[in-house]
Amino acid sequence: MIDKSLFNLPGVRKMLPVLGILAVVQATVICGQALFMAEAITKLWQGQNFMTAVPMILGFLACFLSREFINFVRSKALDGLAYRLATKLRSDMLEKFFRLGPSSVADLGSGSSATTVITGIDQVENYIKLVLSKVLNMMIVPILILIPVLFLDWESGLVLIITFPFAIIFMILLGYAAQGRANRQYKTFQFLSNHFLDSLRGISTLKYFGLSKEYAGSIYRTSEEFRRETMGALRMAMLSTFALDFFSSLSVATVALFLGLRLMDGHILLFPALATLIMAPEYFLPLRDFASDYHATLNGKNALEAVNQMLSVEEETLSVLTEPVRWTDDSKLTIADLSKTYETGRGVENVSFSLSGFKKVALVGSSGSGKTTLLSMLAGFLAPTSGKILLNQQELTTLTDGKYRESVQFIPQNTYIFSGTLRENLAFYEPSATDEEIFAASELAGLTELVKSIGLDGKIGSGGRTISGGQAQRVALTRAFLSQSRNILLLDEPTAHLDIETELEIKANILPLLDHKLVFLATHRLHWLSSMDLVIVLNEGKVEGIGTHQELSKTNPYYQKLLTEMRGSDLQTVPSVLRLDLRLQSLSESGHSSTKGTEMTENLSVKKEPDSAVSSLTKETENDTDEI
Numbered sequence: 001m002i003d004k005s006l007f008n009l010p011g012v013r014k015m016l017p018v019l020g021i022l023a024v025v026q027a028t029v030i031c032g033q034a035l036f037m038a039e040a041i042t043k044l045w046q047g048q049n050f051m052t053a054v055p056m057i058l059g060f061l062a063c064f065l066s067r068e069f070i071n072f073v074r075s076k077a078l079d080g081l082a083y084r085l086a087t088k089l090r091s092d093m094l095e096k097f098f099r100l101g102p103s104s105v106a107d108l109g110s111g112s113s114a115t116t117v118i119t120g121i122d123q124v125e126n127y128i129k130l131v132l133s134k135v136l137n138m139m140i141v142p143i144l145i146l147i148p149v150l151f152l153d154w155e156s157g158l159v160l161i162i163t164f165p166f167a168i169i170f171m172i173l174l175g176y177a178a179q180g181r182a183n184r185q186y187k188t189f190q191f192l193s194n195h196f197l198d199s200l201r202g203i204s205t206l207k208y209f210g211l212s213k214e215y216a217g218s219i220y221r222t223s224e225e226f227r228r229e230t231m232g233a234l235r236m237a238m239l240s241t242f243a244l245d246f247f248s249s250l251s252v253a254t255v256a257l258f259l260g261l262r263l264m265d266g267h268i269l270l271f272p273a274l275a276t277l278i279m280a281p282e283y284f285l286p287l288r289d290f291a292s293d294y295h296a297t298l299n300g301k302n303a304l305e306a307v308n309q310m311l312s313v314e315e316e317t318l319s320v321l322t323e324p325v326r327w328t329d330d331s332k333l334t335i336a337d338l339s340k341t342y343e344t345g346r347g348v349e350n351v352s353f354s355l356s357g358f359k360k361v362a363l364v365g366s367s368g369s370g371k372t373t374l375l376s377m378l379a380g381f382l383a384p385t386s387g388k389i390l391l392n393q394q395e396l397t398t399l400t401d402g403k404y405r406e407s408v409q410f411i412p413q414n415t416y417i418f419s420g421t422l423r424e425n426l427a428f429y430e431p432s433a434t435d436e437e438i439f440a441a442s443e444l445a446g447l448t449e450l451v452k453s454i455g456l457d458g459k460i461g462s463g464g465r466t467i468s469g470g471q472a473q474r475v476a477l478t479r480a481f482l483s484q485s486r487n488i489l490l491l492d493e494p495t496a497h498l499d500i501e502t503e504l505e506i507k508a509n510i511l512p513l514l515d516h517k518l519v520f521l522a523t524h525r526l527h528w529l530s531s532m533d534l535v536i537v538l539n540e541g542k543v544e545g546i547g548t549h550q551e552l553s554k555t556n557p558y559y560q561k562l563l564t565e566m567r568g569s570d571l572q573t574v575p576s577v578l579r580l581d582l583r584l585q586s587l588s589e590s591g592h593s594s595t596k597g598t599e600m601t602e603n604l605s606v607k608k609e610p611d612s613a614v615s616s617l618t619k620e621t622e623n624d625t626d627e628i
């Protein structure tokens with residue numbers, strides 16, 4: 001009935017004695033109400049003067065008003081407590097999500113995390129309001145009502161005593177069945193939430209591949225499953241409500257029948273019979289009250305379990321560092337045998353390297369090789385499964401330290417745009433940045449057009465202007481350009497959403513940003529590599545080589561193969577006429593050129609001259625080919 005964890009919430013234990021006292025007072029006024037009423041009716045029945053019944057009627061009114069007042073005080077106290085606890089749980093959960101970081105929230109399921117914080121906590125609030133007072137009333141009020149009933153008519157008291165446990169046993173049995181149903185219903189609800197959110201996120205992909213109708217069918221089936229489970233849980237809850245109503249009505253009817261028969265036989269007087277008859281339904285009322293909200297309490301109990309489960313997820317964040325890290329020329333980072341193994345058994349394995357001073361490190365590897373996983377560990381989002389980290393002589397097992405994160409700028413593959421003004425989104429790392437600084441940074445990131453068109457106070461994100469993937473990436477770059485204090489920079493394919501011309505244009509602005517920092521850049525694009533001090537080559541989660549681009553391209557066969565693949569994909573991003581130009585250059589450099597081919601290359605090179613960005617890519621590819 002009551003989730004024990006409820007008692008660990010602040011204020012709940014203190015509330016229990018208050019509710020207990022209110023239940024005792026309530027039982028007393030219920031008895032008073034019945035006794036005054038029975039006495040007034042008996043006096044009038046006996047033909048006494050109405051005025052003799054007036055004190056009884058006033059006594060009844062006083063008890064009636066006190067009862068209403070107790071209900072008011074109780075709901076006021078519980079509403080306040082439930083609201084405070086719901087607010088606290090909601091902020092605890094949000095803080096927990098922020099501490100856990102994106103990968104753990106993804107493991108919990110973004111959809112179910114969101115619905116637990118929103119709907120789940122509303123259900124917990126309702127649960128707190130209902131369950132404490134109802135259970136205490138059920139435990140206290142019937143016993144206190146039974147005492148005067150036993151004094152007035154012990155036979156009726158005996159009927160009440162005998163029937164009460166039956167009602168409780170039925171409630172427990174049906175309660176177990178209803179609990180099972182409610183658990184299944186909650187699980188389907190969480191599944192539906194995740195499924196729905198995933199579908200919303202992937203709606204453009206689904207539409208693009210013409211699969212949206214099929215997916216709509218899958219959402220329909222999941223919601224149907226949820227409907228079935230909900231109806232099953234409701235049926236069970238209704239059944240337990242009906243069973244309790246049935247038992248209590250049967251018991252009251254039995255008491256009334258015997259009282260009537262004994263009244264007719266003259267074995268009992270009108271006053272005790274009337275008082276007992278009025279008190280008998282009150283005896284069962286707390287039980288029926290509980291049963292009528294049984295389904296709501298089951299939902300609340302499940303939601304509280306889900307909240308506790310999320311709050312109890314182990315945090316790998318260790319606060320070892322006392323202040324943010326300022327990366328300098330003397331700083332040192334050593335990674336030894338760092339591994340992260342996901343549930344699927346994949347991830348990265350035994351990564352080791354050591355870096356000191358300002359360095360630009362590229363992480364390369366084919367898709368799924370572990371670049372994002374390694375970068376997420378270096379950004380402090382993901383705790384390693386094993387391995388050691390030595391940061392400026394300080395030994396750490398993880399970089400998920402709050403202070404370390406305060407030193408890091410991260411540009412992910414997909415930039416998140418917060419619902420708010422453009423200024424809030426741009427000055428994300430530096431909220432105190434002036435408009436002039438924001439303008440200058442946005443110019444470097446190539447965002448001036450958007451800034452001019454909607455202004456810094458223009459709304460973007462949900463509810464505001466929708467911006468393209470490329471613009472979102474420029475927002476992320478502006479954030480990085482603006483940040484002065486954070487000089488550990490992590491970039492996960494920072495220009496992946498930009499076309500090649502824009503990419504090279506922005507790359508020219510990004511390169512100075514990488515100076516005097518520790519930079520990790522995961523990339524599939526070849527042209528970044530010659531600008532990097534070090535390249536870490538990953539293959540299926542393992543390090544295949546570490547060295548400079550020049551060294552690796554001469555000595556590492558896997559890197560050479562990777563470069564060929566990367567060159568192919570770079571070429572595909574270039575307009576076809578220029579692709580031909582690049583191929584011809586590659587051919588001429590690998591000794592397959594003919595005079596005709598060289599002439600063609602020259603002609604095409606002349607034609608593309610106005611496009612400086614592409615000619616720069618051509619040049620870089622030339623260099624790379626030379627190096628191999």
Ligand SMILES: Nc1ncnc2c1ncn2[C@@H]1O[C@H](COP(=O)(O)OP(=O)(O)OP(=O)(O)O)[C@@H](O)[C@H]1O
Nearest residue numbers: 342343344346347366367368369370371372373374
């Ligand atoms: N949350 C996760 N749960 C389970 N497996 C995962 C998870 N994230 C990544 N993986 C697996 O770990 C391996 C490394 O993935 P990761 O995303 O780090 O590769 P990547 O090199 O960044 O790929 P890409 O270039 O496509 O972004 C892959 O086999 C991937 O399937």
